[in-house]
């Protein structure tokens with residue numbers, strides 16, 4: 209009986225240590241890049257041209273924005289997409305002065321989620 213109780217205390221103590229350690233290290237922190245944060249970035253910076261689902265609004269289509277769900281876009285590497293979002297291309301404006309590099313990583317992670325929606 210006493211033995212069982214001591215073990216129980218030890219387990220509780222260990223769990224508390226793990227928990228405190230996790231808090232000290234900032235866990236649970238969102239994984240980077242964070243597609244959920246990217247969704248917010250997308251909603252304020254990209255939706256006007258690319259639309260909610262990446263298909264492109266009439267404005268975006270008039271500017272020749274590609275369907276972000278397409279293989280042509282989804283096959284490009286994260287590095288290529290990042291460089292295009294940072295520096296812009298043709299009618300796409302650059303975002304390097306508006307967004308932090310980490311925000312661009314997040315928004316690209318979000319754009320990756322469009323691949324499964326077509």
Ligand code: HEC
Nearest residue numbers: 253254257271272273274281284289292297298299300315
């Ligand atoms: C003013 C309209 C506009 C806005 C705002 C805009 N884009 Fe674009 N986007 C374009 C156009 C136009 C293209 C096609 C560029 C080209 O290849 O000629 C494009 C292309 C792209 C591509 C395709 C890249 C490739 O290599 O195929 C991605 C990815 C992309 N945009 C992501 C974004 C993201 C993320 C944002 C928000 C941070 C954004 N765009 C905001 C107009 C826009």
